[in-house]
Amino acid sequence: MHALIIIGAGPGGIALAAEASASGIDPSQILILEKGPTHNSAIRQLYPEKKLTTANYKGFAARCEGLLCVRDMTKPETLQFFDKIISDYHVNIQFNAEVYGMRRPAEGGARFRVESSQDQRDRYLSQGELRRLKEALDEKVYRKGTNDFNKTFCRLRMIVLIAVTTGMRASEIFGLRWSDVMYNEGLLAVRTKLKGGKMRYVPMLPELAEELRLFMPKPAKKGNVRFIVNRDLIFPPKAEAKGARRRVESSFEDLLDRAAIEDFRFHDLRHTFASWYMMNGGDLYELAKILGHSNIKMTERYAKLAKQHIARTSSTARVMWNLLEPACKTANVG
Numbered sequence: 001m002h003a004l005i006i007i008g009a010g011p012g013g014i015a016l017a018a019e020a021s022a023s024g025i026d027p028s029q030i031l032i033l034e035k036g037p038t039h040n041s042a043i044r045q046l047y048p049e050k051k052l053t054t055a056n057y058k059g060f061a062a063r064c065e066g067l068l069c070v071r072d073m074t075k076p077e078t079l080q081f082f083d084k085i086i087s088d089y090h091v092n093i094q095f096n097a098e099v100y101g102m103r104r105p106a107e108g109g110a111r112f113r114v115e116s117s118q119d120q121r122d123r124y125l126s127q128g129e130l131r132r133l134k135e136a137l138d139e140k141v142y143r144k145g146t147n148d149f150n151k152t153f154c155r156l157r158m159i160v161l162i163a164v165t166t167g168m169r170a171s172e173i174f175g176l177r178w179s180d181v182m183y184n185e186g187l188l189a190v191r192t193k194l195k196g197g198k199m200r201y202v203p204m205l206p207e208l209a210e211e212l213r214l215f216m217p218k219p220a221k222k223g224n225v226r227f228i229v230n231r232d233l234i235f236p237p238k239a240e241a242k243g244a245r246r247r248v249e250s251s252f253e254d255l256l257d258r259a260a261i262e263d264f265r266f267h268d269l270r271h272t273f274a275s276w277y278m279m280n281g282g283d284l285y286e287l288a289k290i291l292g293h294s295n296i297k298m299t300e301r302y303a304k305l306a307k308q309h310i311a312r313t314s315s316t317a318r319v320m321w322n323l324l325e326p327a328c329k330t331a332n333v334g
């Protein structure tokens with residue numbers, strides 16, 4: 001439990017932690033959760049080496065209020081400046097901790113629960129739960145007693161199928177556009193930029209590609225010309241929905257109830273993908289690429305599943321043993 005949790009160890013997050021500490025909050029009660037392996041990733045990754053960090057940026061005159069007056073500095077000086085702030089104000093940073101949600105617990109109050117990749121929540125769907133989820137996903141495709149598609153439900157079904165078979169985050173799924181579906185390559189392009197501005201691609205099963213084809217809206221017809229707007233979002237926001245989480249929450253909970261799946265959150269679909277990937281002999285480095293982890297440390301939590309799987313199956317060792325055994329048994333020892 002912390003009095004203050006700050007998301008991101010950039011200049012803003014570190015300055016806020018230092019100010020809070022200077023205002024009298026016990027530094028041990030302040031925590032920064034940073035998804036990268038170190039602080040100030042924007043400065044490290046995006047600023048050219050020779051670029052000065054200028055106090056007045058893009059014409060905005062900086063007015064110095066509070067503790068940290070930043071003057072024009074070189075990139076190394078800026079990073080040293082923040083190293084010193086972190087040390088002087090005992091700023092407590094948890095690295096490789098990506099925040100993916102905040103919840104106000106049911107009992108209310110002013111406290112929030114911040115959910116991050118460091119929670120070490122190991123909840124993923126078992127085989128039986130996956131089967132029940134699939135049944136619950138399929139049973140409401142048509143409106144009761146008709147052959148009409150239940151559009152709202154088909155949307156949720158598609159979102160869940162993408163999450164569980166690609167490991168994409170909710171925000172990434174809601175950012176998908178039709179032009180991101182690479183049918184020929186069997187890939188989905190994820191727009192969240194990686195280090196160095198690179199795009200990420202996740203594998204798309206042919207079955208998922210087919211489902212997406214069916215889900216595609218009929219091309220609009222104007223005169224004799226038909227067109228689909230590739231820039232269009234696959235899951236455009238509903239008028240009343242604000243955050244990505246709100247766009248799935250209630251219908252997802254209803255789905256879980258029908259599938260009799262307990263203690264499960266939407267983000268656990270990502271854990272489910274990653275866990276099953278490793279249990280089926282997947283490669284940790286490939287998984288890191290698919291999940292878009294900037295650091296392999298974030299992926300290592302799944303490594304133990306591969307170990308358990310290897311210990312359970314050990315099929316190669318069995319073959320070797322069988323090959324060796326007869327030779328030993330028939331050998332005339334002594």
Ligand SMILES: Cc1cc2nc3c(=O)[nH]c(=O)nc-3n(C[C@H](O)[C@H](O)[C@H](O)COP(=O)(O)OP(=O)(O)OC[C@H]3O[C@@H](n4cnc5c(N)ncnc54)[C@H](O)[C@@H]3O)c2cc1C
Pocket residue numbers: 007008009010011012013014033034035036039040041042043046047048052053054055056057097098099100
């Ligand atoms: C090329 C370039 C040059 C620039 N030059 C200047 C300049 O000279 N002067 C200037 O004042 N500004 C400059 N800027 C803008 C500058 O980068 C910002 O002013 C500054 O970095 C903003 O600080 P911040 O802490 O708000 O955000 P950021 O520096 O972006 O820090 C946000 C941190 O949050 C982390 N984070 C994000 N999401 C999550 C999550 N879900 N969970 C956990 N952690 C998360 C990120 O990894 C990151 O470390 C420049 C920007 C660029 C791109």
